[in-house]
Amino acid sequence: MPTSQSRRAPGTLGERFAVLDPATGEAFDEAPDQRPDVLDAVVGRAHEAWRSWRADPVARATALRAAADAVEAAGADIAPLLTREQGKPLAESYAEIARAAARLRYFAELTPGPQPITDGRPVHSEIRWRSLGPVAAIVPWNFPLQLASAKFAPALAAGNTMVLKPSPFTPLATRLLGSVISAAFPEDVLTIVTGREPLGARLASHPGIRHVTFTGSIPTGRAVAEGAAASLARVTLELGGNDAAILLEDVDVERIADRLFWAAFRNCGQVCMAVKRVYTPARLHSHVVEALAQRAKTAVVGSGLDPGSQLGPVNNAPQLARVERYTAQARADGARAVAGGHRLDRPGYFFAPTILADVPPGSPVVTQEQFGPVLPVLPYGSLDEAVEAANDTGFGLGGSVWGTDLDRAEAVAGRLECGTAWINHHAELSLAQPFAGIKQSGVGVAGGPWGLYGNLRPFVVHRPQEA
Numbered sequence: 346m347p348t349s350q351s352r353r354a355p356g357t358l359g360e361r362f363a364v365l366d367p368a369t370g371e372a373f374d375e376a377p378d379q380r381p382d383v384l385d386a387v388v389g390r391a392h393e394a395w396r397s398w399r400a401d402p403v404a405r406a407t408a409l410r411a412a413a414d415a416v417e418a419a420g421a422d423i424a425p426l427l428t429r430e431q432g433k434p435l436a437e438s439y440a441e442i443a444r445a446a447a448r449l450r451y452f453a454e455l456t457p458g459p460q461p462i463t464d465g466r467p468v469h470s471e472i473r474w475r476s477l478g479p480v481a482a483i484v485p486w487n488f489p490l491q492l493a494s495a496k497f498a499p500a501l502a503a504g505n506t507m508v509l510k511p512s513p514f515t516p517l518a519t520r521l522l523g524s525v526i527s528a529a530f531p532e533d534v535l536t537i538v539t540g541r542e543p544l545g546a547r548l549a550s551h552p553g554i555r556h557v558t559f560t561g562s563i564p565t566g567r568a569v570a571e572g573a574a575a576s577l578a579r580v581t582l583e584l585g586g587n588d589a590a591i592l593l594e595d596v597d598v599e600r601i602a603d604r605l606f607w608a609a610f611r612n613c614g615q616v617c618m619a620v621k622r623v624y625t626p627a628r629l630h631s632h633v634v635e636a637l638a639q640r641a642k643t644a645v646v647g648s649g650l651d652p653g654s655q656l657g658p659v660n661n662a663p664q665l666a667r668v669e670r671y672t673a674q675a676r677a678d679g680a681r682a683v684a685g686g687h688r689l690d691r692p693g694y695f696f697a698p699t700i701l702a703d704v705p706p707g708s709p710v711v712t713q714e715q716f717g718p719v720l721p722v723l724p725y726g727s728l729d730e731a732v733e734a735a736n737d738t739g740f741g742l743g744g745s746v747w748g749t750d751l752d753r754a755e756a757v758a759g760r761l762e763c764g765t766a767w768i769n770h771h772a773e774l775s776l777a778q779p780f781a782g783i784k785q786s787g788v789g790v791a792g793g794p795w796g797l798y799g800n801l802r803p804f805v806v807h808r809p810q811e812a
Contacts, residue, residue, distance in 0.1 A: 362541060364517055367432040367658040368648040368693045374430075376516040379540040381547035384508070387536050388553040391479035391506040394533035399476045399504035402456055409453035409502060412526035413446040419525045427490060427518035428649040432657035432694070433612050435649055445494035445522070451776045452502035455797050462805070469808050474801040476504030477579070480556040481548050483569065486512035486660050487615040487716075489519050495791055496558045497535055503800035505556070506534050510548055513541050514661050545569075552576045556800060559583070560617070563785050570788070581789030581799055585617045586742025586782060587714045589735035590771060591757060592625040592633060593728070593748030601747050601769060602636040608745070608771035610644065610698055613656050614718040615664070618743040618765070618772045622711055623722045624731040630724040634683055634702045637722065641684035641698035648693075658694040659717055665694040668717030671710040672699060675721065680704040685718070706734065714740065728757065736762040741783035745771040 360380070363372035398405065416423075424438040431438070462470035482496035489511050500507050511519035516539040523537035538544065549557050550572030557573045558581040559566055566584040573580045590605060592598075609620040625633045647654035659665040665688070672686055685699030696718050704711055704721040711721050725731040735744060744761040746754040747769055758766035764781045767773065774780060780792035790799055 362513060364430050365514075365661070366429055366693075367660050368650070368695075370662070370693050374517055376513070376520065376539045379538050379544060381540075381544050383538070384544075384547055384551050385553075387508055387538060388479050388551055390533040391508055391536060392553060394531055395476070395478055395504075395506045398501075398506055398531060398534050402504070405502060405504065406453040406456070408529045409449045409498065411529035413449035413453070415525045415529055416442060416446040416449065416522065419521075423490070423518055423521050423525070425650065426521060427515075428657070430515045430517050431486060431489060431649075432660050433649050434654050434657055435652070437612060438649070441488060441491045445490050445498075448491075448494045448498045448776055449526075452498040452797060455499075455502060455794060457503075457797065457801060467810050469810050471806050473804045473806060474503075474798070475804045477555040477800060477802060478505060479554055480505045480507050480558070480800065481551070481554045482507060482509040483545050483549065483557070483559045483561065484509065484511045484519065485561045486514040487612060487617070489515040490522055492560050493519055493522065495796070499791075499796040500556070500558075500800045501530070501534065503797055505800055508536050508538060508548060508554070510538050510540070510545050513539070546572055549573055550575050554578055556581070558789075558791075561585075566787075579789075579799075581787075581791060583617065583742075583780075583782065583787045583791065584785060585714050585716070585740065586619075586763075586786050587621050587712070587738050587740040588618055588743045588745070588763070588771070589622045589624060589738075589761075590620045590745045590747060591728075591731050591735055591761075592623065592629065593746065593750070593754060593757065594626050594629075595749040595753075596625075596629070596747050597749060598629060598632050598636050602633075602640065604770055605747065606637055606640040609720045610641075610656060610718055611772075613659055613696075614720075615660060615716055616772060620720070620745065620771050621714060622735070623720060624725050624734060625722060627724040627726055630702075630722065634700060634722050637720065638684040638700040641700050644698050646689065646695055646698065656698060656718065659696055660694065662694060664716065665696060668696050668715060668719055671708075671713065671715045671717075672701070672719050675701055675704050675708045675710040678705045678708045680708065680710075680721070712738065732757065732760050736760075739785040742786040743767070743772065743782075745769075 360378040361375040427438040457474040460472040556579040560583040649657040685697030689695035699719040701721040745767040748754040779795040781790040
């Protein structure tokens with residue numbers, strides 16, 4: 346199926362870069378390495394496409410539904426490619442594709458209508474909603490398709506056009522997804538560009554872009570915001586998390602151990618809102634450590650294309666080095682690796698699922714986002730101490746509280762400094778809910794109607810009630 350980028354393939358001129366399979370560490374394909382100077386033409390065409398795309402909300406909704414159908418129909422082609430470049434088990438790739446289709450359908454049904462303003466004046470005032478124009482999205486490698494759809498579905502539903510850049514670690518499945526869904530859209534409504542830096546920096550700072558949405562690291566997020574500021578473009582930034590899970594005294598350890606483990610280790614721990622620290626009452630600490638360690642030791646680690654694999658590799662060599670560095674520092678600080686603690690002796694970027702005990706609270710594996718299959722478990726003496734430790738971070742994406750008394754757990758959850766708090770589960774999101782972080786975890790809101798209105802601007806019309 347043709348797309349705007351495949352029909353025109355702007356600026357590639359044969360330049361390409363290798364895409365590696367993290368299960369082997371070897372290149373298995375290539376992607377176009379587009380130059381930053383192609384963006385002037387790409388954004389210009391997106392602006393031209395916007396003129397008609399913004400005008401017909403009924404046609405947009407129909408196109409979004411057709412795109413969702415196309416994504417589902419192409420799942421068997423997209424999922425293996427996603428697993429090959431990202432590393433996650435094939436079942437998780439299919440789940441990511443299903444989520445992308447569901448998000449397209451969700452936003453197809455959201456239509457912002459006019460809102461009257463009642464303020465007692467003899468004037469009829471009404472808020473109407475207008476799209477922004479060409480918008481940009483920069484997407485990371487951990488959930489390439491899910492995060493791409495979280496950006497393009499609301500933006501396109503709102504009447505904007507989009508230029509989307511995936512991570513150079515995972516460009517292929519996104520390009521294929523773009524090919525599949527762009528067949529439902531007019532030309533240049535959605536364009537995928539691929540390449541290494543400074544392509545992303547140029548896209549974020551392009552004067553023709555009216556909104557930049559980015560998911561990734563805090564340093565890169567700051568750079569994106571600085572680039573967008575040059576043209577006063579709107580920004581939405583999701584910059585990761587260091588989510589804490591607090592276990593209460595009445596927690597049933599065996600009952601919650603599986604859920605807690607997978608809340609930390611799904612996608613090899615490469616989830617912005619994964620559990621990254623566990624705080625447990627001191628008397629339960631050894632029980633919690635052993636329950637999690639048993640699951641770490643028995644989890645099946647292997648290629649995501651192997652049906653028996655539960656955990657795949659870390660996605661890329663720099664991230665594997667980060668995980669190794671944080672784990673080694675923790676052990677040097679006195680931590681014990683009750684399970685794992687080392688890279689696996691095989692090709693690819695595999696790291697053994699790791700449970701750390703006796704970790705000093707100031708160790709980087711506690712204070713920073715390790716973003717890998719490593720989980721520190723820390724004891725606490727009082728609940729106030731646990732809440733203070735959970736909040737003592739520059740991050741504020743999510744958090745959770747685990748216990749039998751739900752009212753008490755909810756009261757503790759209300760004390761967490763984060764955007765979303767869960768009770769007895771973690772990192773589960775509805776398409777209809779807002780998703781936002783505080784502190785350094787981000788700026789702006791994604792998800793639900795908030796995600797739609799973040800891609801719109803109000804336009805107010807006043808008229809007299811009488812001539």
